[in-house]
Amino acid sequence: MSQDIWVVVETLRGAVMDITYTSLAAGRILADGLGIRLVAVLLGHNAEPLAGTLGTADSVIYVDHASLADFTPEAYRRTISGLAKELAPRAILFGHTSMGMDIACGVSLDLNAPLISSCERVKLEDGRPWYSSPTCGGKIIAEGPIPDPVCVLTIVPGGYKPEAVRLPGPKEVVRMAPSAALEGLRITLKKYIEPQAADVDIAKEPMLVAVGRGIQQADNIALAEALAQALGGVVCGSRPVVDQGWLPVPRLVGKSGVSVKPKCYVALGVSGAPEHVEGISGAELIIAINTDPRAPIFNVAHFGTLLSMFDLLPALTEKIRQAPRP
Amino acid sequence: MHIVVPIKLAPDLVEDLEIDAGGAALDRTFLRLIINEFDDHAIEQAFLLKERGGGQVTIVAPDLEGADDVLYTAAAKGADRLIKLIGDFSAGVNCHALARTLAKVIGDLHPDLVLTGVQAHDDLDGAVGPLLAEHLGMPYLGYVAGLTVSDGKCMARKEYPGGLVAEMDVALPAVFGIQAAEKPPRYVVTSLITQAMKSATIEEIETGEFDSGGAAAVERMSRLEATTHAEMIEGSTDQVADKLVAVLRERGLLAPRG
Ligand SMILES: Cc1cc2nc3c(=O)[nH]c(=O)nc-3n(C[C@H](O)[C@H](O)[C@H](O)COP(=O)(O)OP(=O)(O)OC[C@H]3O[C@@H](n4cnc5c(N)ncnc54)[C@H](O)[C@@H]3O)c2cc1C
Numbered sequence: 001m002s003q004d005i006w007v008v009v010e011t012l013r014g015a016v017m018d019i020t021y022t023s024l025a026a027g028r029i030l031a032d033g034l035g036i037r038l039v040a041v042l043l044g045h046n047a048e049p050l051a052g053t054l055g056t057a058d059s060v061i062y063v064d065h066a067s068l069a070d071f072t073p074e075a076y077r078r079t080i081s082g083l084a085k086e087l088a089p090r091a092i093l094f095g096h097t098s099m100g101m102d103i104a105c106g107v108s109l110d111l112n113a114p115l116i117s118s119c120e121r122v123k124l125e126d127g128r129p130w131y132s133s134p135t136c137g138g139k140i141i142a143e144g145p146i147p148d149p150v151c152v153l154t155i156v157p158g159g160y161k162p163e164a165v166r167l168p169g170p171k172e173v174v175r176m177a178p179s180a181a182l183e184g185l186r187i188t189l190k191k192y193i194e195p196q197a198a199d200v201d202i203a204k205e206p207m208l209v210a211v212g213r214g215i216q217q218a219d220n221i222a223l224a225e226a227l228a229q230a231l232g233g234v235v236c237g238s239r240p241v242v243d244q245g246w247l248p249v250p251r252l253v254g255k256s257g258v259s260v261k262p263k264c265y266v267a268l269g270v271s272g273a274p275e276h277v278e279g280i281s282g283a284e285l286i287i288a289i290n291t292d293p294r295a296p297i298f299n300v301a302h303f304g305t306l307l308s309m310f311d312l313l314p315a316l317t318e319k320i321r322q323a324p325r326p
Numbered sequence: 327m328h329i330v331v332p333i334k335l336a337p338d339l340v341e342d343l344e345i346d347a348g349g350a351a352l353d354r355t356f357l358r359l360i361i362n363e364f365d366d367h368a369i370e371q372a373f374l375l376k377e378r379g380g381g382q383v384t385i386v387a388p389d390l391e392g393a394d395d396v397l398y399t400a401a402a403k404g405a406d407r408l409i410k411l412i413g414d415f416s417a418g419v420n421c422h423a424l425a426r427t428l429a430k431v432i433g434d435l436h437p438d439l440v441l442t443g444v445q446a447h448d449d450l451d452g453a454v455g456p457l458l459a460e461h462l463g464m465p466y467l468g469y470v471a472g473l474t475v476s477d478g479k480c481m482a483r484k485e486y487p488g489g490l491v492a493e494m495d496v497a498l499p500a501v502f503g504i505q506a507a508e509k510p511p512r513y514v515v516t517s518l519i520t521q522a523m524k525s526a527t528i529e530e531i532e533t534g535e536f537d538s539g540g541a542a543a544v545e546r547m548s549r550l551e552a553t554t555h556a557e558m559i560e561g562s563t564d565q566v567a568d569k570l571v572a573v574l575r576e577r578g579l580l581a582p583r584g
Contacts, residue, residue, distance in 0.1 A: 012486055072494065073467060098469035098486050101445070101503070105456035106466070114542040115422075115452045131542070134550070137339045137447045140352070144545035151542060154452075186465040186497040190481070195489030207579065231574075232581025240363075244510045249489055256469075256485050256505070264579050271339070273447070285577060287570065288556055294342065296550065303573055304556035305566045316567040323571050325582050 003149075005031045006089040008080060009042040009054065010099050012071070013192070016050055018162040019095035024056040025160030026122045026153075027093050030146070031058070033124035036090060040170065043079055045069035048173065055169020062175050067182040074185045077103040081110035082180035084150075091129075091146060096154035097255075108152035115152050118274075120159040122146070134158075137273045138296035157255075157278040198250030200234050206263045207233025208283075210253055212276075213240045214269015214290065214309060221246055223313045224268055230320040236260070238270050254279035268309045272297025289313075327381030327475065329372040330437040331400075332428045334454055335359040335390045336446045343549065350544050352448075354418060359392045364443025369400055370507035371473060372441050379475055382406045384435060386428060388415045394528065395519075401526035402518040408526060413533035421451045423538035428454070429461030431531050437499055439480065444468050444503035451541030459501035467496055468503030 005027045010017040024040065031038035040057035042050060045068055051060040061083065067075045080103065084092060092107065094100030096118050108115040118133040129146040131153065146153070202208060209228040211221060221235065228235045235251065242252040253260055255275040261282030268289050270276060277300055280286065288301035289309045298304045305312065337343060337352065338360045344353040372383045384407040385400040387393040397408040411427060419427070432440060440462070442455035459466035471491075472483035475498070484492045485505055496502075559569045574580050 012490070017487075070492075074465060098484060101453060102456065102466060102468050105452040106460055108452070108540065109457070109460050115540060116542045117449055117452050133450055135448055135450055136337055136343055136352075139339065139343055139550055140345075140547055141550055142450050142544045142547050144350075144543045147542050186500070187467055188495045190493040190495055193483070193491040193493060195491075207581070231579070239506075243367075243506045252489070256487060256489075258488060264574070264577070285573075285579070286556075287573070292340070294549075298556040298558070299550065299554060301556035303559060303570070305559045305570075307563060307566055311563050312566060315563050316570060319567045319571045320574070320580065323575060323580055325580055 003090040004037045004039045006092045007040050008094050009040050010095050011044060011050055016053060019097055019157060021162035021165045022157050022160050023093045023095060023155040025165045026155055028056055029122050030129050043068040043076060051170060051173050053166050055167030056165040057170050060170045060173045062173050063178050065178050065182060070189050071099045072187050072189050073102040074187055075182050077106045078180035079178045081107050084111055086179055091151045094154045096156045100154050104152055104154045111150055113150040113152045114147045117154045118156050119153045120156050134274055156274055196249050202236045202251060202260050203258050205234050207231050208236050208260060208262045209233055209266045210236050210270055211241050211268050212238040212270030218246045227313055227317045230317050238276050267297055270297055271295045327379060327438045329375060329381060329439045330384045330432050330435055331368050331372050331441050333365045333387040333396055334362045334446045335392050336362045336448050345547050350547050359390055361396050362443045362446040364504060366511045367507040368441040368443050368504040370511040371504050373404055374508055375475060390415050397528055398519050398522045401522040402514045408528045410528050410530050411533045412530050419536050420538045420541045421449055421454050421457055422540040423536040425454050425457035426461055426537050427533045428458050433462055440501040441504050444505045455501055455503040464499050464501050465496055466501045467494060469505045470502045471506040472508050
């Protein structure tokens with residue numbers, strides 16, 4: 001029984017993803033609180049150097065195999081479940097991501113371990129490890145104990161800053177062979193398709209006007225364009241707006257899009273769902289215009305108004321145009 | 327090709343959500359449920375595949391308020407078969423229970439593809455898609471925004487952050503978690519839905535007991551009381567606009583006129 005806290009490392013084309021560090025930060029709290037070790041589990045092929053930034057972990061387990069060079073659900077899941085059956089960790093933390101969510105459910109069933117998803121924060125309460133997960137678009141927080149002897153969690157960004165735990169190290173790297181067979185996979189990676197080329201890189205823009213589903217229809221994007229123009233900025237948007245084809249894909253902010261860090265982010269009719277908010281944590285000033293007083297966007301915004309954007313925008317844009325410049 | 331789309335009904339976030347007296351679950355008395363928005367994309371993707379390659383689309387929904395609407399709307403869009411799961415869903419069921427219940431019914435349908443919404447906003451124990459895949463013994467791939475079927479195989483476009491896409495080959499039958507259909511979900515006029523209500527039949531299948539094992543317990547639930555909150559600007563349109571201009575000016579954020 002090792003009873004360590006495990007963090008499954010996510011890598012994409014030779015880079016460790018930020019969610020891994022967020023998970024390591026959560027894992028560190030649990031490991032320290034319970035007086036056990038924090039272990040990062042890295043899968044790949046010729047990828048051992050990636051362990052070099054996992055210094056927050058006490059130890060890294062590295063499994064090398066050609067079938068693990070890139071993420072595919074079955075190979076990764078079998079490898080993790082195989083290792084866990086052998087080494088019996090106390091908890092396994094995955095990212096609540098494209099990779100983690102493909103395999104966390106399967107691993108939990110393989111181990112007969114309860115599953116907790118969208119966990120944002122962890123703590124020790126009366127000596128018991130405890131999770132808290134935002135749910136219902138971030139409007140509700142669910143909490144409870146992390147059951148023993150083993151539990152699987154998926155971690156969302158937001159609770160812990162990745163930078164603080166991106167440390168050189170680790171103290172040891174333990175190389176292991178995959179204990180599970182990696183043949184007969186029903187899912188195989190064919191190729192990667194690069195993101196659509198962008199006319200502007202919103203990650204670099206200092207002034208952004210974001211439109212959400214509250215904009216109602218494509219024609220209304222012009223209202224946001226007018227505001228952006230008055231501010232000398234560009235328009236970006238939430239996923240539903242991009243899925244509707246009202247804005248091009250490179251303008252998408254959030255989990256499946258771009259993380260932005262403007263000096264100012266004006267959010268028009270954006271509710272502030274966790275998948276959106278994770279992309280704007282680097283914004284210096286957030287102004288939210290939303291008619292719902294309980295919209296989670298107000299919890300991250302600095303200034304807000306409940307006026308309808310359709311009432312406010314014409315006046316606001318005009319006043320910005322007219323305002324004296326320093 | 328037989329495509330099955332199971333539906334989850336999730337709380338409408340436009341309404342105020344309340345916690346029940348037990349303090350560990352949503353108060354469901356006045357809860358308005360709507361189709362999980364990603365399931366809408368799964369339905370759309372099913373129709374796109376049917377239009378391209380033929381086949382049959384079956385929609386399966388739990389017996390909750392709103393289920394008939396969802397089923398008839400899907401029928402109006404072209405669904406071939408509508409199934410309602412009969413059981414006591416009113417207290418809410420978690421993903422584990424729903425997946426087990428769906429598996430019993432969907433297994434008998436012998437689908438080639440099962441398309442689920444990648445997640446629902448009220449999931450706390452994983453997601454229905456990957457759990458269902460386990461019970462059906464099928465592979466699962468999620469965060470999918472595009473599918474092409476040929477020769478018993480499916481090419482799926484899986485999304486990674488920043489717009490990167492991985493093209494993966496998946497042997498069928500398989501379960502997919504749809505993030506977005508290739509096109510926005512189609513609209514259907516009310517008259518067609520009314521027509522479907524008259525012409526389409528909803529088959530009912532009894533579910534029996536739920537088994538919700540496999541999820542961790544929720545001990546407390548609370549409405550988010552944020553540690554920080556935006557400073558709210560009140561007043562008339564003009565007053566709010568003036569204040570916002572002042573905020574921007576103070577911070578030197580008004581771009582020089584170009
Ligand atoms: C795996 C995954 C990845 C995702 N990735 C992303 C991502 O990268 N980016 C992203 O944005 N989302 C992403 N999402 C979707 C996310 O969960 C939300 O569904 C989405 O962010 C909601 O967009 P929205 O705020 O525009 O719409 P809604 O949540 O519908 O909010 C619309 C808002 O407009 C307000 N409103 C309505 N009328 C007015 C008015 N007249 N004036 C002012 N306000 C008004 C309403 O009060 C409401 O708050 C992802 C989801 C999943 C499952």
